[in-house]
Amino acid sequence: MKKKIYEAAKSLQRAFTIFLLLLPGFFVFFPIIILITGSVMDQYEIKEYLNPIFTEAFDFITWKIMPDYPSFANYGKLLFMTPQFFVLFWNSIRMTACILAGQLFVGVPAAWAFAVYRVRGSRMLFALYVILMLLPFQVTMLSSYLVLNRLSLLNTQQAIIMPAVFSTFPIFLTYGGFRGIPSQLFEAARVDGASERTIFLKIGIPLGKSGLLSAMVLGFLEYWNMMEQPMAFLDDKALWPLSLYLPEINWAQAGFAFCASVITLIPAVFVFTFGQDYLEQGIIYSGLKE
Amino acid sequence: MRKSKNRISFLIFLAPSFAGVIVFVLTPFADVLKRSFETAVTGRFTGAANYRTIFQNQAFLLAVKNTFRFTFICIPLLVVVGFVIAWPLSKLKNAGTIKAIYLFPLAMPTATIVLVWKMVFYKQGFLNIFLTGLGQWTGTWGQVQTDYLETEAAFWVLVCSYIWKNTGYTVVLWLAGIAGIPAELLDAAKVDGAGSFQRIWYIVLPNLKGSLYTIVILSFLNSFKIYREAYLVAGAYPHKSIYLLQHIFNNWFVNLELDKMAAAAVCTGGFLFIVILLLQKMWDRDGTS
Numbered sequence: 001m002k003k004k005i006y007e008a009a010k011s012l013q014r015a016f017t018i019f020l021l022l023l024p025g026f027f028v029f030f031p032i033i034i035l036i037t038g039s040v041m042d043q044y045e046i047k048e049y050l051n052p053i054f055t056e057a058f059d060f061i062t063w064k065i066m067p068d069y070p071s072f073a074n075y076g077k078l079l080f081m082t083p084q085f086f087v088l089f090w091n092s093i094r095m096t097a098c099i100l101a102g103q104l105f106v107g108v109p110a111a112w113a114f115a116v117y118r119v120r121g122s123r124m125l126f127a128l129y130v131i132l133m134l135l136p137f138q139v140t141m142l143s144s145y146l147v148l149n150r151l152s153l154l155n156t157q158q159a160i161i162m163p164a165v166f167s168t169f170p171i172f173l174t175y176g177g178f179r180g181i182p183s184q185l186f187e188a189a190r191v192d193g194a195s196e197r198t199i200f201l202k203i204g205i206p207l208g209k210s211g212l213l214s215a216m217v218l219g220f221l222e223y224w225n226m227m228e229q230p231m232a233f234l235d236d237k238a239l240w241p242l243s244l245y246l247p248e249i250n251w252a253q254a255g256f257a258f259c260a261s262v263i264t265l266i267p268a269v270f271v272f273t274f275g276q277d278y279l280e281q282g283i284i285y286s287g288l289k290e
Numbered sequence: 291m292r293k294s295k296n297r298i299s300f301l302i303f304l305a306p307s308f309a310g311v312i313v314f315v316l317t318p319f320a321d322v323l324k325r326s327f328e329t330a331v332t333g334r335f336t337g338a339a340n341y342r343t344i345f346q347n348q349a350f351l352l353a354v355k356n357t358f359r360f361t362f363i364c365i366p367l368l369v370v371v372g373f374v375i376a377w378p379l380s381k382l383k384n385a386g387t388i389k390a391i392y393l394f395p396l397a398m399p400t401a402t403i404v405l406v407w408k409m410v411f412y413k414q415g416f417l418n419i420f421l422t423g424l425g426q427w428t429g430t431w432g433q434v435q436t437d438y439l440e441t442e443a444a445f446w447v448l449v450c451s452y453i454w455k456n457t458g459y460t461v462v463l464w465l466a467g468i469a470g471i472p473a474e475l476l477d478a479a480k481v482d483g484a485g486s487f488q489r490i491w492y493i494v495l496p497n498l499k500g501s502l503y504t505i506v507i508l509s510f511l512n513s514f515k516i517y518r519e520a521y522l523v524a525g526a527y528p529h530k531s532i533y534l535l536q537h538i539f540n541n542w543f544v545n546l547e548l549d550k551m552a553a554a555a556v557c558t559g560g561f562l563f564i565v566i567l568l569l570q571k572m573w574d575r576d577g578t579s
Contacts, residue, residue, distance in 0.1 A: 016384040017378055020388070024375075028394050038405075060414045060422075068405060110307035117300035119293075125304075131566055132315060134507065135513035138539040139559040142325075142391050142551045143318035145543070166310030185459040196299045225399040228536075232543060246401035247522045252406070261402035272397035276390055281479075283459045284466045286508060 033065065035265070038258030040086055042069035046255045053251055074259040081212075085260065092241040092264075097225045100216055102165030108212060111171045112200055114177035116186065129168040130198025137228045148233060159233040164223065170215035175212015176285030178204060208213075217275035224268055291335055310453060319559070326556045340553035350554065352530060352539040360445070360516070360534065364452050365509045372505065374461030377490070379461065380468040389465070393458035400518040405522055411438035412446050439524055444456035446530040451519045456512055467501030468494065503573040507566070 030265075038046060049062045078085055114126050144163050145154075153159045181204065189199050205212070230244050242264045249257035272279065329336050344350045375392070379385045395403075410416045418434045425431035438447050471494060479489050517536035520528060527533075528543060535558065542551045 013378070014556075017382065018477045020375060020378060024388075024457070025391050028391050031398070031403055034406050034409065035402065050409075053412065060419045061409065061412065063409075063416075068532045106306045106310060106413060113303035115298045115487045117303070122300060125308075125486065127570070130570075131563060132311065134566055135559060135562060136511070136536075138514065138517075138536050139555050139562065140319070141539060142548060142555050143315065143322045146321050147314055147318040162310075163314050166307065166314050168311070169305075171307065187405050195476040196514050201305070205327075221397050225401075225518075227400065227521075230538075232540070243399050243401045246399075247404060257405055258374045259404060264399055268294045268397045268399055272394065276393070281394065282388065286504070 007212075032265075034063070035258055035261050037063070037065055037067060038255060039074060039262045040070050040072060041067040041074075041255055042071040043255050044074065045069050046258075047272075050251065050254055053241060055091075074255045075128065078256060080258045085165045087238060088240055088242045088245045089263070091157070091239060092224065092243065095157055095226075095241055096220060098157075098161045099164040099223050100219050102161065103167065103170045103219060104212075106165055107167075107170040107215070108174050108205075109200070109209070111174035112178055112204055112208075114171070114185070115175050116204070117191075123146070129171060133168040133172055141228075141232055145232070154233055155235050155239070157234070157239055160226070160229050164226075164229070170219055173215040173218065173282050173285045174208070174211045177208040180211075181207045208280050210278065211285055213275070214278040216286060217278045218286075220271050220275075221268060221279075274285065310431060322552045322555055325548065328549065330547065331495045340549045341557070344550050344553050344557070347550070349533070349538055350550075353533055353535045356445075356533055357530065357535040360448065360452075361510065361513055364449055364513055365506060367449070368453055368456055368460055368509050369502065369505055371457055373466050375457065376464035377494075379444060380465055385465070389458070389462060392461050395455045396458050398455075400522060404519070405521040407447070407451060407519070408439075411523075413437040436477045438527050442529070442531050444524060444529045447523070448516055448520055448532055452513065452516050459508065461506050463508070464498070465502055471497045502574065503569055505542035507569055511566075 029077075041049075045068055049064070052059050052061050114122060114129075148154050148159045148163075153162065185203055186199050187209075189203060194202070226241060226244055227243055230239075230241055234240055234244075242260070246257065246260055246264060249260065326340055327335060327337060328340075379388060382388070394473065408415070408456075412418075412436060417438065419434060421434040423434070425434065436443060438444060473495075475493055476489055479493050484492065485539075515538060517534060517540075520534060520537070521531050521540075524532065527543075528537070528538065535554075539551060542554070
């Protein structure tokens with residue numbers, strides 16, 4: 001009897017686990033499937049399905065997982081007849097790349113300073129950095145605006161890049177990676193006569209690269225999705241990143257919007273797939289107690 | 291000797307970053323603090339007038355209320371949902387794929403997903419199709435025609451999309467915390483006859499306080515990013531149930547009402563500063579005990 005209950009509980013548990021696997025799978029893949037099918041639909045077909053949105057009619061919208069008239073016309077239009085799209089795509093790439101490169105040069109040495117050299121005041125400074133990292137954009141929006149205005153950087157991509165380069169979030173993540181290196185290694189290198197710079201470049205970077213890479217992966221996903229900053233500081237639409245352009249496409253061009261969304265999604269999926277371990281590591285580092 | 295050398299190295303490595311923080315964050319914030327006591331155009335000293343204005347401003351009060359409501363509903367919900375998923379997941383051997391599925395929404399740019407959200411929550415959209423179907427199947431209700439974006443329901447749409455996006459990292463943090471609990475502790479409790487709920491309540495949860503603080507802080511930080519969804523789905527002036535602090539900051543910015551913005555930034559920043567310090571205190575005390 002007891003064994004039976006035990007077995008029933010076991011199978012119930014297994015069913016729950018499977019359910020747990022399927023449910024988020026559905027919620028995650030559903031939007032992607034809609035995006036992909038929408039992007040390969042013929043424009044008349046998509047208009048027919050979404051008709052209630054235009055006519056305010058009383059029917060429901062409809063959808064098909066397999067389009068009746070699959071067509072790559074939207075991709076063709078987007079990739080070969082919309083030079084504007086490339087400008088924006090390139091904007092996104094350039095801003096993200098500049099930010100990440102800047103963070104690498106500025107943030108990684110700073111993280112190293114906090115992780116390796118325990119001097120008076122460093123703990124307090126670190127606490128300040130943590131608080132700055134947690135302040136939302138809205139709180140710092142006005143101060144960023146004032147300084148960008150003074151440096152006449154408004155309405156240039158520098159206005160997005162510069163404040164992000166000095167963000168303290170990547171420092172926190174990279175710090176997590178550096179803290180994991182046993183300090184005896186540095187002592188041994190010092191005894192052998194290595195300079196602090198050599199220790200940083202030859203021991204710190206190679207051994208602490210997991211923290212550094214997780215900062216890059218999390219940073220990429222964050223800045224690829226950036227909206228608040230360009231919305232506030234870039235008036236000229238030619239400077240916008242893709243993430244800000246997509247919502248501008250209206251329902252009448254739904255197929256086009258689906259296409260642009262899929263293409264915007266591709267780099268993020270790429271980074272996610274190859275950087276998943278670092279992403280996870282980064283999340284754990286962001287939770288590390290000092 | 292070693293000490294002063296340490297200090298020099300520390301300064302050299304930190305210098306570029308700290309210079310940037312001073313130029314781009316600290317100095318301008320001091321400027322904001324100063325401006326919060328001045329009029330916007332003439333820069334005349336007005337004392338606390340700006341602060342009085344914002345606390346009498348209906349829109350600001352509404353935004354504060356909604357932001358609090360959002361935070362107080364979402365964060366506990368996220369913490370619980372994350373744990374309910376992480377606990378059984380921690381017992382699986384190959385949880386990698388499942389974790390990846392949960393994490394994926396974090397990688398999806400908000401702008402790409404908004405189209406789908408609109409289709410789901412539209413008056414004649416997928417959710418209503420599903421609910422109508424369910425109603426007909428069970429025979430309890432007829433056609434559902436709720437418009438989720440222009441009514442009170444908009445708030446819950448935001449809550450759902452927040453949970454959708456942020457469950458992944460919560461699960462990862464809980465899993466990291468659970469993995470840190472010594473297995474002997476759980477085995478010992480099992481031998482002593484503790485049931486699985488008892489084990490969770492008396493052993494697992496008390497050992498996870500550190501993870502809890504982290505999750506709360508990060509969820510709080512990310513809760514401000516819900517503005518993206520709110521703005522994209524409903525624009526700069528959405529239904530009043532989802533008019534958040536982020537909206538009012540943005541609208542003030544667009545209208546160049548910098549005096550109000552300065553006062554509100556100081557208040558919000560100050561409030562967050564205190565909350566973060568308190569959380570850190572709790573966290574530290576917990577770590578040493």
